[in-house]
Amino acid sequence: MSAPTLILEGSDNGSVLRLAGRYLTHSLGTVEKAFADVDAGGRFLEIDMSGVEVVDTGGAWLIVELMARLEADGLKVTLINAAPSHLALIETVREAIPEEPGEEEPERGLLAWLERVGREVERGKKGTLSILSFFGETLAALARAVVMPWKMRWAPLVSQMDDVGFKAVPIVALMGFLIGIVLAFQGATQLQQFGAEVFVVELISISILRELGILLTAIIVAGRSGSAFTASVGSMKVQEEIDAMRTLGLNPIDVLVLPRVLALLIMLPILGFVANMSGLFGGALMSWLNLNVSPGMFVTRLQETTSIWHLGVGMIKAPFFALVIGVIACWQAFQVRGSSTSVGQRTTASVVQSIFMVIALDALFSVFFAKMGV
Amino acid sequence: MDGQPHPAATDAASDREAVIKVRGLRNQFGRQVVHDGLDLDVWRGEVLGVVGGSGTGKSVLLRTIVGLNKPAAGSIEVLGVDVLNASEAERQSVEQRWGVAFQDGALFSSLTVLQNVMAPMREHLRMSRGLMKALGELKISLAGLPPLACGKFPSELSGGMRKRAALARALALDPEIVFLDEPTAGLDPIGAAAYDELIGELQRSLGLTVFMVTHDLDSLYAICDRIAVLAEKRVLVEGPIETMTSVDNAWVQEYFTGPRARAAQEKGLRGK
Known part of the structure; x- marks a missing residue:
């Protein structure tokens, strides 16, 4: 079992992100921060998946999120050397990601507190x-x-x-x-x-x-x-x-x-x-x-x-x-x-x-x- | 056991890997013997449908494999681990590699759907809360629920949505095997067909192995690669659904050639 790794190699125009290892949900904790820190300059990023052994939905989600984040920054992101089954899974996950956030965090602050008090009074009545x-x-x-x-x-x-x-x-x-x-x-x-x-x-x-x-x-x-x-x-x-x-x-x-x-x-x-x-x-x-x-x-x-x-x-x-x-x-x-x-x-x-x-x-x-x- | 090669073992192609291997299983409650000498193999990546009349112990078989019921005799191997004699640590690691969706969902009623899906993650995964939440929302969406369902409590969901939420929770840890107990029972035909399609799609894209107890002929025709019929306290026959009609057993004949079966077959063939 090899842990998931990622290496970013930059050049003037763009960079290559080399992924390797097993991208499974239970080992994602180790690369979560590294993924969040990926900051590629230039115009394009190639994600090289040739070293990836297996991917599950959790791993696919990390990759999809990274692509979405960098594309929003104006980069052209492409996946290269990915196994067809990995690509298919990444596609499934990309389609499944909900567009709007599901659960809203409860609001804090005086206004929210007043609202809660109001609701309680109404409920009491x-x-x-x-x-x-x-x-x-x-x-x-x-x-x-x-x-x-x-x-x-x-x-x-x-x-x-x-x-x-x-x-x-x-x-x-x-x-x-x-x-x-x-x-x-x-x-x-x-x-x-x-x-x-x-x-x-x-x-x-x-x-x-x-x-x-x-x-x-x-x-x-x-x-x-x-x-x-x-x-x-x-x-x-x-x-x-x-x-x-x-x-x-x-x-x-x-x-x-x-x-x-x-x-x-x-x-x-x-x-x-x-x-x-x-x-x-x-x-x-x-x-x-x-x-x-x-x-x-x-x-x-x-x-x-x-x-x-x-x-x-x-x-x-x-x-x-x-x-x-x-x-x-x-x-x-x-x-x-x-x-x-x-x-x-x-x-x-x-x-x-x-x-x-x-x-x-x-x-x-x-x-x-x-x-x-x- | 050694003298007689198991039929499933002989016709197994060399590239097939048995993720579940049940041998000589015996289950009894008091004097009532439910299973006796039951053998079953489930191959990696297939959808196995388990059928049988009422009281033939379909759910008992599922519960026994996942360790909720201790058999009187026999051996069960899941993902290469002898689950009946495994150490606590071994068992736990296997349990993280399967997911179970119960008939009525069995969601935790005091938690929202999202919290239900995140519950196994919090227990077994070491990652940030934000990533867990995102993965939980992904699983809920994969199970075909709208994002709005995340914050709802199980009591606020319809029966079909509860089943989908249960599937999302079963998928939480990205398991290799998913056990489904009567996944389409109580759903309307449209909802049941959508659920079948969902399971088929997830199975293909995630490479899941699905062990499904069902009565739904439509599901059997639509997504099951292989059928195992429980009767006479064991797996009476197993094989692709096309072979079922030629089995020499009254119940199997009745089941697979009755009017409902013919309708399901036509629909299933049209679908394919």
Whole structure:
């Protein structure tokens, strides 16, 4: 295997470029710069290919480009002593070279940046409108289901309730239990400094029932079920299954979105309640072990100091969170375009958006209930 | 094997060089035996069409030769390298000398067409980015795609364009052998004919060896130098298409003398 070489021999009128060796793509790196540096004076250049053993398209491209560059400088360039097969390949490559550049390099600078910002804003606006209209369609489908329950698709609903709710009970219960333990433990160390250990009951019950139980359940469900919704419906979108449904006269909102959103609406409050109860249980256990607050005392104090409204305030939020998670997950799934990469991106976006929206909504509720004095 | 000379070996003219040599290949999945004692030679510079009924293991044969499927027995030699027992380095150097275009393109969906074609170059070639880009654009153009397709993602292309982009990627490293799996399946007749013509032209001007799994009778008549028919778990017959009609086998007879075959033959002969 001899590496490709080139030697330029100049005279007054013109020069000869002697090529030799194997002009193959994988060895072009060594002569690429030499070709770019060829600077022939005079009126003509002869490219002598007698020493060339083999050429492939890469090698042919280098030769064609060199010829084109020098001809543009006004030289007369000819190929001499080339094997017929090499000439034929060079001809094929010359014809195939695209005239206009294919991919434009992305523009840089302030103007391009402004343009990108503008595009993003426009896209944000379109996205907001689209998700609002999707939300409306889902609500309409919900209303239809309420008015005409016999048209509901019960089998998918039940199967979704199993996936979304029943199968999530262990993780949600464990999460609640651990949160209860953490609160009791952290609260105890602080409250012991003031000798106010008994207030740990309020600390646990109010924070879990009002906020943490339902909020953390919603976050787990968003990660667990929201991602599953986007991934499964998104894959269906890639496979054109959703288009197939439309052509069969099925409304994808009714078939795919409604059972999922409804399953969340039913199951999220139940899961939240499970988290609340196991949170109280974990808190009570830790108070007993760590602070000597007996379970009986815990329950008595719970009944005396914690109004049922704290539970109510927490539970009221559950259906709103469910709606936010379900609608965002399904909307993201419907935005999937083309490839499987898009499914992955949309799934990530779905989880991030729904967790963020759940927390934002929770903050709104907090302010609202505080102003209402509940 | 030694006692019986292989038929392909005996009729081989001395100037023919076998770039792919398959001997005694046996492939099985569980109890289902797909190939048993399969022998095949592919000569340098020819277009070989591999045909066979559904489930005769055409794609399995292709996948086995390129190393995606490990056979139960047999030997495979590609470009003089025993690919089943080669060292990692030997395998890699052989892999750079062949290109594979899968049935649905199998383009990387997160990359543009140009990036897809440049992907093998970045991995194996040492040259400037500018030269790679230029060569990538050249390959895309050779595969018959407009320059505009360079910046598109695979999901934005039609099926036919995806197949062409896959061919461009298979040609990226200027391979000596190109494997094509059902290159014209799912294309309209005009697109399929253009693709056939493209492969024929590339094969002639680049001196490629083409191993093509196909069902398309038009392609068989238009560009294949030789046909290998898979049946009864081996290469039942091989030879130029004109010899196929005289083969004493029901399936081969049906395949090459059916109404579609006659139409393809007329068209192919007119073309030549």
